[in-house]
Amino acid sequence: MTLPTNLKHVVTAQELTELINEKENVMVCCGRMGPMCLPVYDIMKSLEESGKYDHVEFRDMLFDSPEAAIIRNAPECSSFMGLPFTMYYKNGKVVKATTSIQNMDMVTEILDKEFAK
């Protein structure tokens, strides 16, 4: 089960674990095709295409997939009650997690801080 976005998708928990262990910087937006999630996917695609964040892997994951429990049940998301849940992993560890809609400035601020080249 995947989201019909033009981002690359993470389908399984195992795939996510492998990705964050293999790649230094990973941003994963876990959501639905809803109004709070779509702008975040669009921002991620824009950043991916801009070429400025080639050192970051951008992915999405379907919130309602059983496999997404790895994000839904993450301790960093324990107080989250707004879609999407967006995770930032560095060297396999969560360095930041956000809930609900984010704008371009919010996302780039996190990327520039947590994934500085």
Next chain:
Amino acid sequence: MTQTDFDVIVLGAGPAGLTAGIYLSRSKARVLIVDSGIPGGQTILTHEIANYPGIESTSGYMLASTMKKQAETFGCTIKSNVKVTDVDLSSDIKSINLGNGEKYTSKAFILATGGRSKTIGAKGENVFKGRGISYCATCDGDFFQDKEIIVVGGGNSALEEAVSLTKYASKLTIVHMLSDWQAFDHAVEDMKANEKIDYIMESRIVEFKGEGALQEVVIENLAEGTTYTKKIDGVFIFIGYEANTDFLQGKEVKLNERKEIIVDENLQTNIKGVYAAGDALAKKYRQITTAVSDGTIAALNALEYIHSK
């Protein structure tokens, strides 16, 4: 070579801006549409649109995507998710500066910057956004299964969303600042008929509190001037929209007291060659259909303007 000089620059890629782009580019004008977010504006916040003539039912995202595709097919250049740092509207040649250092010029300019959901502005609102505070019932309603929640507002959106949220919530309280409802009678009747809903009039939330997630709110009774604390699991806020015109503060474009753009019957602002369309206008009704109409009128008048030069 990248084109930097256009006939018309449209600021905002909601229904008004995209419609203007469709009309202008189909008339062979060179058009740039710029938006700081995703194309579609507030339309994408709508799950289902059932009152757009000619389309029985669609999502806001699909409608906006089709409009964007149409505009691009006719030759529009669209730059979304870009930061606008400055606009010069008063010169004969208009210009826009982007955060990446790019600058674009045009003969005419259309302001279609739309609106955004109002926030309460109470202490703690930003802290608990997504942690108990939501502005989208369809997105976040299921996080509040069997929980007690508040809906803030007294208009149609607030009452309709309150009724829809009772699918999840065990109890729902509407908090409204005024002594009467600003909604249609049928929306008030539906709300009052719902056994899970209670309401508090002439009151407002002045503070959100909690550890990690929202746990309680401080409510002010405006009639009595008293405050009290209420334990709560979630708050949904539907108190209307405000125009995205902050960037026009200190500019020459005339705004009304609600910071909405004032235009003449041709949708021209007080500056020659600068038009406005959509929800940022000073007007009574804000619908996708009215935005589309505004975009059409602004585009046709902008075309006439550039041909007269």
